[in-house]
Amino acid sequence: MHSKPVLAAWVSVATVLFLSLAGCKEESTPPPQQTPQVGIVTLKAQPYTLTSEVPGRTSAYRIAEVRPQVNGIIQKRLFTEGSEVKAGQQLYQIDPSSYEAAFKSAQATQISAKALADRYKLLVADKAVSQQAYDEARAASLQAEAALEQARIDLRYTRVLAPIAGRIGRSAVTEGALVSNGQAAALATIQQLDPIYVDVTQSSKELLRLRRELAEGRLQQAADGSARVTLKLEDGSLYEHPGTLEFSEVAVDEGTGSVTLRAVFPNPDHLLLPGMFVHAQLQSGVREQAILAPQQGVTRNPRGEPTALVVGADEKVELRVLKAERTAGNNWLILEGLNEGDRLITEGLQFIQPGIKVKAEPASNVNNDTTASGDKPTNGQG
Numbered sequence: 001m002h003s004k005p006v007l008a009a010w011v012s013v014a015t016v017l018f019l020s021l022a023g024c025k026e027e028s029t030p031p032p033q034q035t036p037q038v039g040i041v042t043l044k045a046q047p048y049t050l051t052s053e054v055p056g057r058t059s060a061y062r063i064a065e066v067r068p069q070v071n072g073i074i075q076k077r078l079f080t081e082g083s084e085v086k087a088g089q090q091l092y093q094i095d096p097s098s099y100e101a102a103f104k105s106a107q108a109t110q111i112s113a114k115a116l117a118d119r120y121k122l123l124v125a126d127k128a129v130s131q132q133a134y135d136e137a138r139a140a141s142l143q144a145e146a147a148l149e150q151a152r153i154d155l156r157y158t159r160v161l162a163p164i165a166g167r168i169g170r171s172a173v174t175e176g177a178l179v180s181n182g183q184a185a186a187l188a189t190i191q192q193l194d195p196i197y198v199d200v201t202q203s204s205k206e207l208l209r210l211r212r213e214l215a216e217g218r219l220q221q222a223a224d225g226s227a228r229v230t231l232k233l234e235d236g237s238l239y240e241h242p243g244t245l246e247f248s249e250v251a252v253d254e255g256t257g258s259v260t261l262r263a264v265f266p267n268p269d270h271l272l273l274p275g276m277f278v279h280a281q282l283q284s285g286v287r288e289q290a291i292l293a294p295q296q297g298v299t300r301n302p303r304g305e306p307t308a309l310v311v312g313a314d315e316k317v318e319l320r321v322l323k324a325e326r327t328a329g330n331n332w333l334i335l336e337g338l339n340e341g342d343r344l345i346t347e348g349l350q351f352i353q354p355g356i357k358v359k360a361e362p363a364s365n366v367n368n369d370t371t372a373s374g375d376k377p378t379n380g381q382g
Contacts, residue, residue: 036356039347039363040311041294045340048290048333051281053232054261056200058276060193061264064164065186066091068179069157070099081170085162085190092160092187094179099155106144106151113137113144166192167270191274196267198231198243200280201258229263231272232279241266245282291338292331294366297346298322306332309352311343311360319354330366 072094079091120134162168169189173179179187231239243265252259263280265272272278293308301307306322322337338344345352346363 035359036351037348037359037361038311038317038345038352039365040343040345040360041297041363041366043291043293043338043340043342043344045289045291048287048292048328049283050285050287051283052202052206053279053281054200054202056198056263056278056280058272058274058278059197059199060166060191060274061195061197062164062166062192064162064166064190066160066162066168066188066190067183067186068092068094068160069181070094070154071180072096072098072158072178074173074175074177074179076175077171077173079168079171079188081168081188083168085165085168087162087165089162090159091162091168092173094158094160096155096158099151099158103148103151103155106148110141110144110148113141117141160187162190164190164192166190193270193273194267195264196272196274198229198263198265198272198278198280200261200263200282201253201256202261202282203258204252205257207259228283229265230281230283231265232281234277239265239271239278241268287333289340291334291340292328293322293324293334293338293344294331294346294363295327296363296366297344297349298324298332299349306337308338309345309349309354310338311345311358314357315360316357317345317352317354 074092075095076093077091078093079085079089085091117134117137117140120129120137123129124131124134167190169191171188172185173187229243229245231243233239243263246262246264248259248261261282263282298306298308301321306324308320308322310318310320312318320337320342322332323335324332325335326333343360345358345360347365348358352358
């Protein structure tokens, strides 16, 4: 009697189960796979100036330590400490009294000796005096003349003059101080600051590499044949006047394996002072066909080698192992592994792997114009 309602209930349950299973089957079916989209940068070969940034110290172009050349008491100091002085400007006055007296005495002796020699010159012609007497009188006249000249020099040295133009430092003596000829301590020091030297060190390994690339033709020398140098100051600002490399040591320092280089910079405003710590950027040459790859597209494999992913001709991803020399601003300077025209992937790297097909679009996370202008390379090796 109750069989029909029971049967109807079982039919309803079976229908619900069937529909549920059908729905689960539809949900477990994966959607069709889409081609991933990546952002690419097309690489271009371009000239690139090789620049090495190395630390350095400034030093004065010329240094003169002012010392007395006669003995005496300082009467006056005739300069302001820290001021600019000219060559030949009087700095100190040493008491000249004794030297004036010695000069007058030598002058009188010289006049007397010369008069006697002149008189004997007339008498020797008449045989009134012997030739020996005349020769002795003439020698005495010459000796008196030399003594007079020495007295004149000593008197002149009581005026202590600046040997060079430049900025003079603090005075080591004051009025009333006793000074002497040949003393070890300088009265003051003058430093010529315009131009000014910057001494830097560069590894001998880097110099050998640059010379080898120049010899092989992979690197061209700067246009004027000399290395141009720019400066970065301690506060990170750039010094407005460029300099030139003037000198390099002929020997390598055994302790550091480096060579000292000396550059000279104009310093009209005296912004650079001796002893300042700076960073010099040495422009050593030009690589005519440089490949610059954005850093966003370069990673490293477990072995630490730089790698990159590029889109091949068949729109498939290719893995390249690179040889990168240094950073250049936001780029890497690539020696091997990438060529002009390669489409470097810089965006969407987390969704792809080598061998899959991708859809390439211009990258939005980097500037597609990978030029070298404004780059500030370092010595980092890839």
